[in-house]
Amino acid sequence: MTHVVTANRLIDGIVVFQDEAGGWSEDFARAAVHDDAAAALARAGEDVAASLVVDPYAVEVELRNGHYAPKALREAIRATGPTVRRDLGKQAEGLAPIAAVHAPTEKSHVSL
Amino acid sequence: MYRYDEFDAAFVAARVGQFRDQVGRRLAGELTEEQFRPHRLMNGLYLQLHSYMLRIAVPYGTLSARQMRKLADIARKYDRGYGHFTTRQNLQFNWPALKDVPDILAELASVEMHAIQTSGNCIRNVTADHYAGVAADELADPRPFAEILRQWSSLHPEFSFLPRKFKIAVNGAPHDRTVIQAHDIGLQIVRNDQGELGFAVYVGGGLGRTPFIGHKVRDFLPQRDLLAYAEAILRVYNLEGRRDNKFKARIKILLHEKGIEALRDAIEAEFSARGAASLELPGEEVARIAAYFAPPPLAPRAATNDRVERRRGKDTQFAKFFASNVVAHKVPGYAIVTVSLKPIGGVPGDASADQMDAVADLAEDYSHDELRVSHEQNLILPYVAVDDLAAVYDRLASVGLATPNAGLISDIIACPGLDYCALATARSIPVAQRLSERFGDGARARAIGPLKIKISGCINACGHHHVGHIGILGLERAGEETYQITLGGSGDENASIGQIIGPGFSSEAVVGAVETIVDTYMARRNGPAETFLDAYRRLGPAPFKEALYNRNAGADI
Numbered sequence: 321m322t323h324v325v326t327a328n329r330l331i332d333g334i335v336v337f338q339d340e341a342g343g344w345s346e347d348f349a350r351a352a353v354h355d356d357a358a359a360a361l362a363r364a365g366e367d368v369a370a371s372l373v374v375d376p377y378a379v380e381v382e383l384r385n386g387h388y389a390p391k392a393l394r395e396a397i398r399a400t401g402p403t404v405r406r407d408l409g410k411q412a413e414g415l416a417p418i419a420a421v422h423a424p425t426e427k428s429h430v431s432l
Numbered sequence: 433m434y435r436y437d438e439f440d441a442a443f444v445a446a447r448v449g450q451f452r453d454q455v456g457r458r459l460a461g462e463l464t465e466e467q468f469r470p471h472r473l474m475n476g477l478y479l480q481l482h483s484y485m486l487r488i489a490v491p492y493g494t495l496s497a498r499q500m501r502k503l504a505d506i507a508r509k510y511d512r513g514y515g516h517f518t519t520r521q522n523l524q525f526n527w528p529a530l531k532d533v534p535d536i537l538a539e540l541a542s543v544e545m546h547a548i549q550t551s552g553n554c555i556r557n558v559t560a561d562h563y564a565g566v567a568a569d570e571l572a573d574p575r576p577f578a579e580i581l582r583q584w585s586s587l588h589p590e591f592s593f594l595p596r597k598f599k600i601a602v603n604g605a606p607h608d609r610t611v612i613q614a615h616d617i618g619l620q621i622v623r624n625d626q627g628e629l630g631f632a633v634y635v636g637g638g639l640g641r642t643p644f645i646g647h648k649v650r651d652f653l654p655q656r657d658l659l660a661y662a663e664a665i666l667r668v669y670n671l672e673g674r675r676d677n678k679f680k681a682r683i684k685i686l687l688h689e690k691g692i693e694a695l696r697d698a699i700e701a702e703f704s705a706r707g708a709a710s711l712e713l714p715g716e717e718v719a720r721i722a723a724y725f726a727p728p729p730l731a732p733r734a735a736t737n738d739r740v741e742r743r744r745g746k747d748t749q750f751a752k753f754f755a756s757n758v759v760a761h762k763v764p765g766y767a768i769v770t771v772s773l774k775p776i777g778g779v780p781g782d783a784s785a786d787q788m789d790a791v792a793d794l795a796e797d798y799s800h801d802e803l804r805v806s807h808e809q810n811l812i813l814p815y816v817a818v819d820d821l822a823a824v825y826d827r828l829a830s831v832g833l834a835t836p837n838a839g840l841i842s843d844i845i846a847c848p849g850l851d852y853c854a855l856a857t858a859r860s861i862p863v864a865q866r867l868s869e870r871f872g873d874g875a876r877a878r879a880i881g882p883l884k885i886k887i888s889g890c891i892n893a894c895g896h897h898h899v900g901h902i903g904i905l906g907l908e909r910a911g912e913e914t915y916q917i918t919l920g921g922s923g924d925e926n927a928s929i930g931q932i933i934g935p936g937f938s939s940e941a942v943v944g945a946v947e948t949i950v951d952t953y954m955a956r957r958n959g960p961a962e963t964f965l966d967a968y969r970r971l972g973p974a975p976f977k978e979a980l981y982n983r984n985a986g987a988d989i
Contacts, residue, residue: 332530332531374465375465397481397851398481403859408527
């Protein structure tokens with residue numbers, strides 16, 4: 321199973337992903353993908369101790385059409401923004417995973 | 433409205449200063465998250481799915497125009513231009529930055545607001561009837577008692593570390609618009625044989641994963657004993673409530689495990705032992721607080737207005753609004769207007785900063801500077817002259833707030849669900865949106881009549897699904913959103929917990945399932961006067977089950 325490591329930035333709560341250099345990015349596309357996230361989580365723990373981020377954890381991701389995306393709906397929404405407000409969150413800034421989630425409507429209901 | 437005295441102002445200002453210091457130390461790394469978390473929760477600040485979330489108390493749902501404008505300002509300056517009104521009559525901002533929260537709290541304090549005790553294991557914001565003080569059927573305004581309870585419970589040293597959160601609601605009319613029987617303590621204002629006002633006291637109601645309707649422990653509690661009796665209940669709970677398992681820590685579980693007789697005996701014994709006189713609520717103090725809530729001088733006016741009547745005759749949208757969003761006032765010639773935050777296809781309870789400003793202006797111009805937040809996630813203008821109804825309607829319509837659906841099937845309660853909430857297991861808002869698009873606010877919704885749909889995105893039941901006539905609970909099963917339907921719940925004076933009707937439905941199928949339920953009701957009701965709830969209570973679940981599971985090919989059986 322492949323994972324990325326995520327957390328919330330302490331100062332503003334924004335969702336961030338750990339990149340290859342061990343820094344934190346708001347952009348899911350910059351997240352480092354690990355077969356084993358243990359070392360990355362340990363590194364994240366140092367950033368918790370340094371009061372940079374809070375609540376880090378590993379998110380399972382999978383390849384969809386050649387792009388990684390979170391497997392669980394909860395994590396897809398967290399990495400994207402509210403499905404009912406496409407103008408808010410990472411999706412509004414072009415920072416969401418490419419296989420984004422959709423808000424179903426009565427006229428165009430999209431199955432997830 | 434209540435106005436802060438010097439003590440209140442100093443107390444709230446001191447708390448802002450404390451939290452500013454705590455945030456500073458957290459950002460500087462002097463406090464760990466474990467050390468800081470209780471402090472931020474005590475100030476209503478959660479960490480949610482996308483960001484922090486700040487829950488601001490609106491005591492008993494009453495706001496001035498100035499306060500609403502401040503909320504709009506904060507939404508623009510510190511958040512993303514909108515806020516979310518909740519089933520606890522509070523307001524939540526979904527995107528505040530931790531570094532800004534002390535400034536937000538200082539701005540709130542400047543208009544006599546705060547976020548204290550909107551989270552944590554303490555006595556939460558006390559809720560009340562959103563028609564308090566203006567309802568035609570009211571015995572007494574519940575807000576003075578809610579305010580007295582607020583003052584008594586704020587930072588109460590004995591009750592700041594309860595086994596779990598504790599919710600109190602006060603209702604002043606025979607018709608319960610406050611869902612008192614789903615609260616830890618529900619207070620119903622009643623009159624005894626001597627004509628004195630007091631309270632029927634309910635204890636142990638609650639929703640969440642283990643729903644219970646409250647039990648009445650007192651038919652009549654004299655007004656003077658309100659605090660002493662509340663203290664006795666809290667003491668028994670604080671001592672005997674479980675602290676080993678947070679899911680079994682509410683007073684409803686204590687009641688369930690101990691039994692109502694034993695719990696009532698323990699409360700009465702504590703009440704007697706302490707001596708009611710030690711915490712007697714003086715009549716003068718009640719009168720002093722009640723004076724803040726005295727109604728504005730309203731000269732009786734003609735009950736109807738020719739222009740309004742002509743408009744009703746020729747403008748069907750206005751006529752629909754008048755029929756569903758305008759309620760009789762206790763003073764002739766005035767009306768209570770519901771500002772629906774349930775636009776068809778919209779997000780229940782959300783209001784933009786511009787909409788907040790518009791409602792604040794309307795409150796100032798037409799409603800004696802006052803408005804209310806309802807637990808049904810709408811806003812209320814409580815003092816509108818009948819003569820002004822058309823003008824108020826036109827201004828609401830100009831900002832998208834004149835949806836004529838109060839109390840109808842599209843006036844849906846929905847929690848934020850998985851779109852925002854870290855605890856949610858499924859989305860709530862998209863289901864509400866699709867249901868409101870399906871049923872609308874026109875002829876079909878009006879033919880269906882009063883019907884309350886309530887949706888929660890997890891078993892914590894913030895969307896009150898257990899007391900929805902039709903309740904929807906979103907769950908996750910094998911990675912998919914699944915929706916369980918309950919029928920026959922009610923949050924009024926004849927409260928009941930809805931019954932699970934059968935296996936859940938997929939996101940695709942749940943709207944069709946609700947439609948099947950509604951169609952079954954329409955086919956089986958004894959005429960339009962029999963509401964959905966009445967019909968369900970007469971018919972029982974069988975015809976609905978049969979319609980859902982024997983004929984609905986879309987059901988995931």
